[in-house]
Amino acid sequence: MAKVKNWQLGREMHYPYEESHPEWQFAAVFNINRCIACQTCTMACKSTWTFSKGQEHMWWNNVETKPYGGYPQGWDVKTLKLLDKADPGGMQWKDGRYTGKTLFEAAAGREKVLGYLPTDEEWRYPNLGEDVSTRYEGGGLGISKEGASLPEHKSWFFYLQRLCNHCSYPACLAACPRKAIYKRKEDGIVLVDQERCRGYRKCMEACPYKKTMHNTETRVTEKCIGCYPRIEGREPLTGGVPTETRCMTACVGQIRLQGLVPIDPKTGDWREQRDNPLYYLVRVAKVALPLYPQFGTEPNIYYIPPRWVPRPYLRQMFGPGVDAAIEAYSNPSRELLAVMNLFRKERKIVFRYAIEEGPKVYERTIRGRKFTMYDDTVVGYGRDGQEIVRVKIEEPMHVRSRERSNAV
Numbered sequence: 001m002a003k004v005k006n007w008q009l010g011r012e013m014h015y016p017y018e019e020s021h022p023e024w025q026f027a028a029v030f031n032i033n034r035c036i037a038c039q040t041c042t043m044a045c046k047s048t049w050t051f052s053k054g055q056e057h058m059w060w061n062n063v064e065t066k067p068y069g070g071y072p073q074g075w076d077v078k079t080l081k082l083l084d085k086a087d088p089g090g091m092q093w094k095d096g097r098y099t100g101k102t103l104f105e106a107a108a109g110r111e112k113v114l115g116y117l118p119t120d121e122e123w124r125y126p127n128l129g130e131d132v133s134t135r136y137e138g139g140g141l142g143i144s145k146e147g148a149s150l151p152e153h154k155s156w157f158f159y160l161q162r163l164c165n166h167c168s169y170p171a172c173l174a175a176c177p178r179k180a181i182y183k184r185k186e187d188g189i190v191l192v193d194q195e196r197c198r199g200y201r202k203c204m205e206a207c208p209y210k211k212t213m214h215n216t217e218t219r220v221t222e223k224c225i226g227c228y229p230r231i232e233g234r235e236p237l238t239g240g241v242p243t244e245t246r247c248m249t250a251c252v253g254q255i256r257l258q259g260l261v262p263i264d265p266k267t268g269d270w271r272e273q274r275d276n277p278l279y280y281l282v283r284v285a286k287v288a289l290p291l292y293p294q295f296g297t298e299p300n301i302y303y304i305p306p307r308w309v310p311r312p313y314l315r316q317m318f319g320p321g322v323d324a325a326i327e328a329y330s331n332p333s334r335e336l337l338a339v340m341n342l343f344r345k346e347r348k349i350v351f352r353y354a355i356e357e358g359p360k361v362y363e364r365t366i367r368g369r370k371f372t373m374y375d376d377t378v379v380g381y382g383r384d385g386q387e388i389v390r391v392k393i394e395e396p397m398h399v400r401s402r403e404r405s406n407a408v
């Protein structure tokens with residue numbers, strides 16, 4: 001195995017192939033705090049890509065309720081158990097560095113990645129456990145009689161939005177004996193070559209997020225294609241410029257921001273571009289974190305963790321940055337508040353942002369810390385430098401004239 005640099009782990013790790021990186025990487029930030037589980041994203045994807053015979057069980061995008069939900073059922077618990085068995089007690093972090101084994105490093109014998117193949121039964125119920133909370137002692141049925149207050153609720157659940165992470169070190173690609181899976185140079189999107197695939201399902205076994213799926217009609221594997229025609233700018237409605245995917249643009253809760261980050265060809269790390277909104281959120285504000293970074297695939301979907309969930313649960317899921325991310329989100333800086341307002345305001349991909357400063361709106365104390373809000377304007381620019389979106393922090397108030405009011 002080769003040694004590659006995984007910045008999410010803060011160290012090098014073993015991977016079956018040498019370093020090879022795209023020029024840009026498809027990435028997204030999801031704000032879990034805002035998701036209402038309406039499943040509009042899920043249906044937008046389904047009605048675009050997986051409505052054919054043999055694809056009935058395919059939900060390339062799904063939203064599941066944690067801690068009990070999962071599609072396929074138990075995908076994360078099963079993988080975590082396997083990893084713990086192979087490396088007992090190893091899943092630990094020290095000073096931002098992961099000290100345990102990844103799924104590549106824990107694999108034994110001829111296997112490239114530690115994994116398992118879900119059963120047919122586990123693929124049967126896409127949203128089992130929806131809205132089921134943990135039990136509240138004394139309150140029954142997960143309902144606290146005392147009500148709930150931050151920082152952590154006594155009974156809780158949250159929605160986890162999931163799609164292929166278009167990983168920097170894809171486990172699916174590493175495990176494929178046919179070399180049918182590849183990562184595109186131009187945007188880092190991971191695709192399955194349908195001609196080469198023979199349906200061995202080694203990728204399904206290897207992907208810890210279980211995001212490759214078997215087509216029972218064609219007998220080959222399929223997965224999220226990152227809506228690549230839209231990323232390439234082939235969506236006619238937006239005039240030939242890079243456009244966010246279907247699941248992102250459909251999001252009712254405005255929780256999603258997707259884009260492309262430039263990659264340093266030498267190191268494979270994100271090239272510094274502070275005014276790229278994704279770069280800012282992940283690498284500067286550090287408000288968004290990868291899902292199960294300890295698996296080692298360097299996933300490219302990032303999550304702003306939910307504020308009300310017990311921290312140990314979140315730390316095992318998103319790594320050691322959880323507390324700082326929640327703190328940053330709960331009392332946002334002037335810049336973070338402005339960038340958060342770019343979420344789901346425009347279908348075209350924002351490559352760069354700028355902030356035009358506005359007047360102070362108010363000042364107050366939030367849990368002992370001063371918070372000041374300004375009516376700034378955040379401006380988003382497309383790949384060609386053209387302005388594509390402009391959002392004010394204070395939503396403008398429009399007062400109808402008496403003549404146009406319903407009361408007349």
Ligand code: SF4
Pocket residue numbers: 163164165166167170171172173190206207208209210211212223297
């Ligand atoms: S999430 Fe799974 S299917 Fe997607 S790139 Fe990563 S390993 Fe492959």
Ligand code: SF4
Pocket residue numbers: 034035036037038039040041042063161250251252253254255
């Ligand atoms: S559309 Fe947005 S708010 Fe609705 S379930 Fe999907 S991610 Fe959540």
